[in-house]
Amino acid sequence: MAEARAFHTETATDEEIAAEAAVVGPFTDAVRALVDATIRSTVDLDEIRAAQAEIEAITERLTKEQIPGGYGVRYRTDGTGRAWGNAVIGLRNPIAPPLTISTEPSGRASADFRLGAPYEGPPGLVHGGVISLILDQVLGHAAGAGGRPGMTGTLTIRYRQATPLGELRAEAWIDRAEGIKTWAKGRIIGPDGPTAEAEGLFILPRWARERIARGESKGPSPKYFE
Numbered sequence: 001m002a003e004a005r006a007f008h009t010e011t012a013t014d015e016e017i018a019a020e021a022a023v024v025g026p027f028t029d030a031v032r033a034l035v036d037a038t039i040r041s042t043v044d045l046d047e048i049r050a051a052q053a054e055i056e057a058i059t060e061r062l063t064k065e066q067i068p069g070g071y072g073v074r075y076r077t078d079g080t081g082r083a084w085g086n087a088v089i090g091l092r093n094p095i096a097p098p099l100t101i102s103t104e105p106s107g108r109a110s111a112d113f114r115l116g117a118p119y120e121g122p123p124g125l126v127h128g129g130v131i132s133l134i135l136d137q138v139l140g141h142a143a144g145a146g147g148r149p150g151m152t153g154t155l156t157i158r159y160r161q162a163t164p165l166g167e168l169r170a171e172a173w174i175d176r177a178e179g180i181k182t183w184a185k186g187r188i189i190g191p192d193g194p195t196a197e198a199e200g201l202f203i204l205p206r207w208a209r210e211r212i213a214r215g216e217s218k219g220p221s222p223k224y225f226e
């Protein structure tokens with residue numbers, strides 16, 4: 001089953017995780033800067049060709065040893081996990097902006113973040129799919145923080161005004177819940193106020209319900225988004 005592959009139990013200690021984060025965090029930031037430079041650099045084409053050869057050498061060096069698929073999420077017994085490969089928050093993912101999301105147990109989540117050139121859609125503006133990506137994550141975080149984790153069943157976005165590249169904020173909260181379903185709402189706020197509003201339905205999946213029914217999920221509610 002896919003989830004059996006993707007959901008690992010954490011074996012590393014807090015100290016080991018902190019030591020690894022101290023190295024891979026800045027490493028990923030360096031690759032993020034490379035992605036930005038790939039878009040914006042105006043050096044001449046010979047210089048680009050030379051840089052490509054260096055990048056290919058680095059990729060070869062890194063892929064000498066690697067895991068077979070995605071990073072997955074590694075969970076601890078307290079229900080928290082590290083989603084270092086996640087496309088929005090992943091510490092090891094240079095595609096992630098990344099967002100650092102603050103949560104409240106009442107089911108609220110928020111993040112201040114910056115989106116630069118790699119996230120452009122219309123000129124100077126954030127791609128609508130990127131806005132949806134971020135809202136999906138932040139709404140999902142709000143649901144998880146409130147002890148009601150789930151997979152996104154539906155996500156509706158209303159784009160109220162264009163979202164400029166630059167400094168932004170995302171906020172989300174649980175609106176209502178019923179059984180295995182949790183509805184969360186949220187928004188992106190730009191320099192001129194809210195730019196996009198979202199409503200999402202998060203559903204505790206069948207496999208998770210079955211695990212809970214089998215008594216395999218003990219302790220605090222799983223919060224799969226931290």
Ligand SMILES: CCCCC/C=C\C/C=C\C/C=C\C/C=C\CCCC(=O)SCCNC(=O)CCNC(=O)[C@H](O)C(C)(C)COP(=O)(O)OP(=O)(O)OC[C@H]1O[C@@H](n2cnc3c(N)ncnc32)[C@H](O)[C@@H]1OP(=O)(O)O
Pocket residue numbers: 073086136137140149150151152153154201203204205206207208209211212216217222224225
């Ligand atoms: C041990 C405890 C573990 C607890 C963990 C729980 C959840 C954590 C899971 C993942 C989180 C991990 C990492 C998060 C990372 C990023 C988060 C960002 C969010 C995402 O990026 S996430 C990816 C996009 N997301 C998908 O990839 C979903 C694909 N899909 C499915 O995984 C299933 O489709 C699912 C789970 C949605 C439902 O599957 P299911 O088998 O549980 O559903 P089932 O048939 O039992 O229906 C039960 C009731 O939900 C209604 N219902 C079903 N589906 C619906 C839908 N789509 N819309 C509206 N209502 C729906 C039925 O109508 C029925 O309603 P009613 O009871 O009222 O009749």
